[in-house]
Amino acid sequence: MxxxxxxxxxxxxxxxxxxxxxxxxxxxxxxxxxxxxxxxxxxxxxxxxxxxxxxxxxxxxxxxxxxxxxxxxxxxxxxxxxxxxxxxxxxxxxxxxxxxxxxxxxxxxxxxxxxxxxxxxxxxxxxxxxxxxxxxxxxxxxxxxxxxxxxxxxxxxxxxxxxxxxxxxxxxxxxxxxxxxxxxxxxxxxxxxxxxxxxxxxxxxxxxxxxxxxxxxxxxxxxxxxxxxLEASHAAEVVHCNSSNKDYFYSALRLVLEIHRTKEWGDVVVFFSSPEEVHCAHSILQKESTRLGGDLEQLLPVILFPSQGGLLPVLTEPPASTKSRRVFLSTQQGEDVWWDTQSVNFVIDTGVQKKMVYNPRVRASSEVLQPISQSQADIRKQLCGPTGKCFCLYPEESMLPAETPPQILESNITPTVLFLKRMEIAGRGQCSFIDRPDPEGLMQALEELDYLAALDDDGNLSEIGIIMSEIPLEPQMAKALLASCEFDCVSEMLTIAAMLSAPSCFLEPSAAMTHEAVQCHRKFQHPEGDHFTLINIYNAFKQNQREQYLTAEKWCQEYFLNCSALKTADATRAELTDTLNRIELPISEPSFGTKTNTLNIKRALLAGFFMQIARDVDGSGNYFILTHKHMAQVHPFSSYGAQSHKMGLPEWVVFNEYTLSENCMRTVSEISPQVFIQVAPMYFFYNLPPSESKDILQDMLDPQESKGGKENKQTPSVSSDANSGCAAVTPSYDRCVIQ
Structure with a gap:
């Protein structure tokens, strides 16, 4: 102005x-x-x-x-x-x-x-x-x-x-x-x-x-x-650990108890590396608080990181009892939320954080333990007043990186590239990044969008790409949802997309309740795989709401399910439905449970997730991922993991996510290779690295040409799906099923 x-x-x-x-x-x-x-x-x-x-x-x-x-x-x-x-x-x-x-x-x-x-x-x-x-x-x-x-x-x-x-x-x-x-x-x-x-x-x-x-x-x-x-607040007294502390988790808990025994005034904030450590620390401190002597205040561990919700009211409200000390347990996400609390007098900084880092070569993320940045360390030192103390569980001379690494260098940027391509249509120039994305990651993102038919021959957004950019989902899931419009299974794909966008609906029970939780979860398991199990869970959740048999919270508690996650999935599904109505895409009537619907759901999934296919090479759960030739296992929480000892594992599967550090595939469903070669773009198929699994697919595609070269990229019709017995429609094989 x-x-x-x-x-x-x-x-x-x-x-x-x-x-x-x-x-x-x-x-x-x-x-x-x-x-x-x-x-x-x-x-x-x-x-x-x-x-x-x-x-x-x-x-x-x-x-x-x-x-x-x-x-x-x-x-x-x-x-x-x-x-x-x-x-x-x-x-x-x-x-x-x-x-x-x-x-x-x-x-x-x-x-x-x-x-x-x-x-x-x-x-x-x-x-x-x-x-x-x-x-x-x-x-x-x-x-x-x-x-x-x-x-x-x-x-x-x-x-x-x-x-x-x-x-x-x-x-x-x-x-x-x-x-x-x-x-x-x-x-x-x-x-x-x-x-x-x-x-x-x-x-x-x-x-x-x-x-x-x-x-x-x-x-x-x-x-x-x-x-x-801005002038920094008066820094608290900072105490550093003399040596590198590999056992930072238990050192932090011991320090909390030592502070509590000194009877010095003030609440405590502890920064752990991950939400898993926060929950574990909360459980341990709850047990330890019952063993404290009667002359000590009550110890109240409080889980606080942004995904929990309601941070500031908890922080700003005084403790329920003046004879109690709160211990706030958080991760790096909680660094900027303590701005209004006056009660914190002690900060314990473990100095590490767990992050998911994306590897474009294998299209997978891996959880890595990294030191925090110097800027994060400085923020944490300011969180208690001038009379407080900050305990850093790492040496003062530690070479912490100056800044937090930009996530654009550690993430899958395919959604970002899709958005920027949409901005080009709106007349916007190139995005001037502070740190430009890694060229390998950028090329992988463009290749993936090309495989999904989101780009035209000139590298601009295609009509399908424009529609995909309107849908607030990851590109692969957006493409699967679009494909469901052609395969008449929109209602079911909306549910799958919503459930996978929300946090996990499964609660991790205590050790004493593990068997009971497994039995409850088994009631929802579907023989076709985890995607279908998610539909079962959502449908059961909605049925309980309609019949008002129990409150949503009580029903979820009985079945060891996360009520908040299911409510988020319900709201996400409603938003996705509104989006499809706004862009005038057809929404089919639900027909979950029929053979035709089952086959169509798999076709729609493969239209978006054909890059995430694996084959059990020895019948014992060692899956070969075709795109990057890694061997992986099904995650133990999968329905296949729970029942593999009874009915065996499927040979061919599509999976939603592969984590390199765990070497596990999450959300896995059975597919037939015939449907895969129907739906997957042929120019993706021919770019798969050589393997025995690819040879098997090639034999199905064209037994004569599998031995004599692969010049001809026209695809013959596949007459039937061997696993389902349903007649298969021969689609167009240019770039995707939808043209």
Whole structure:
């Protein structure tokens, strides 16, 4: 926004020698009416205002507002507990209000959906307005906004999807990219695209909130732009371990108990490497708390990481009893959520994290244990006050990487490439990434989209690719859902897609209940495989809801199922159904259980997942994956794993996911090789590396040519499916079944 457009705003700052109080964009502290809704301020507003003015970010308010007026792009750099995530969006809303929103509203991205909700609730409280009106949020499967919303928190991936209908984000006057230092794929993509959008929209303002190590990279990327540095809170006393501690997990638990026995005041935060370690630590500390002496306070372990939901209320509410100490157990995802807690006096940092790193050569992820970055270590040191202590379970001289590695270098970027191809259609130029994706990963993504028929001969999005980009699923699952429209099994594929998009519906029981849980899960098992088992579970869940036999929570508890995951799957299915209706794709009536429907579900699955085929080479569960020639096993939680001792394993399977570190395939279903060679694109088939399994398929495809060369790529008809007995329709073999 230029000075000519808003001369009054500039005058306010030129005439003031010091920063005004509450509303420096023309609104004073003594104004009794709320400028956003026109109603009188409540007493709580003034109480919270006093707390807000004590935050470190308040000291740079004048500097920030001047920079916002005079620059399109600026960076605010500071560690946790400075108040930047709550105050800066409010100041940006006042900036947009000063121009009567003629250039749009304010949006602030978050990397986690629960943080977006929590921050929106907190900011609505501070602004003395109703959530869902002037302040709102948008997260996957949930929107709490209206036409009056002037400040919206949303996840970074949701803002990216919004660009499909609004490529230049013209609805917004200020875009705030929060937690840029976490380097998620969506945040990095936004930062790359916004560089071009700023050139197209001179009135747009972009504010990047990050921590110090990333600022130099941003300066090199964007050029000379203003940086506002926030003063760090007074650092706590830091105690480092003298040697590399391989047994960090039990060392952290012992340290918790030692702190508790000292009877020093304060809650404890412990950062573990993974959610699995968090749950294990919670179980151990619960048992240990019952063995403590009567002279000690109660020890209350609390699981806290963003996927749990409801972080800030738990943190800000005092303990139920003054004679209790809370131990917050979290992962690296919890580093940015402790900004409002005053009770934490001890932080235990294990210094490691488990991450999934994608290998494009084998199209699989592997869980790796990595050291945290120096920026993460610095954030954790700031989480307790000046009287607190931070225990680092690694030597002070440890060579931690300066920054968190960008996820775009460690992830499967096929969905990102599909999105960027869609942006090209909308007239957007290339994305200027801070760190460009690995060329091998980029080539693999383009190859995969080509196999899925999402690209035309010129490398642009095909008609199928455009439709796939509209569906909020991974490209392979989007293609399978599209194929189900042709094979009349849309209802069943919607269920499979929703169940696989949600967290696992299976609860891991305690050791004492394992046998009972297995027996309950076995009731849902389908002989055709795990994809069909998921349909059984979802259908049973919905049937219980219709008959109201038990509450959803009680029913799930009886069958050792995750109620939250099933509700998420239900909401996802409804959203996918709305998407198909919006783009006018047919939705067939459910016919689950018939032979024809079973065959059609497998055809639809193979239309998207033909790259994920494996064959049992010796009848004992050693599966050969055709695309990269790795040997793998079925995951123990699979229905095949549970019943293999009774009925044996299928020879040919399609799987949803392969994890390199576990060497296991998850969500596995039986297929026939005849259906595979019907559905898979022939130019994919001929690019498979040589193997005995490929030779078997080649013999089925054309016994005469399997020995004498593979020049002819025309495919003969396959008359029947040997496993199902159903007549098979010969499809077109150009690039996919749907043309």
């Amino acid at each position: 230029s000075a000519e457009i808003n001369p009054s705003v500039a005058d306010v700052h030129l005439e003031s020698e010091e920063c005004p109080g509450e509303d420096s964009f023309g609104f004073g502290d003594d104004l009794e009416l709320n400028q956003f809704d026109g109603l009188p301020f409540s007493s709580r507003y003034y109480k919270l205002l006093k707390e807000r003015k004590a935050l470190p970010v308040w000291k740079v308010r004048c500097q920030f507002e001047d920079a916002l007026i005079n620059n399109q792009l600026l960076i605010v750099s500071g560690t946790a507990k400075t108040g930047r995530s709550t105050q800066i969006p409010q100041w940006c809303a006042e900036f947009c209000l000063s121009s009567q929103y003629q250039h749009g509203m304010v949006v602030c991205t978050q990397t986690n959906k629960q943080q977006a909700v929590d921050l929106a609730l907190r900011v609505a409280d501070e602004m003395d307005v109703n959530i869902g009106h002037e302040v709102g949020y948008t997260i996957p499967l949930e929107t709490c906004c209206c036409s009056d919303t002037v400040l919206r928190y949303c996840t970074d991936d949701m803002l990216l999807r919004e660009m499909m209908s609004d490529p230049f984000l013209e609805h917004y006057g200020v875009i705030i990219i929060n937690q840029a230092h976490e380097r998620t794929v969506s945040t990095d993509t936004l930062l790359g695209l916004l560089k071009d959008i700023l050139l197209q929209r001179s009135e747009l303002r972009v504010v990047v909130l990050t921590v110090p190590p990333l600022t130099d990279r941003l300066l090199r990327h964007y050029g000379s732009i203003p940086i506002i540095n």
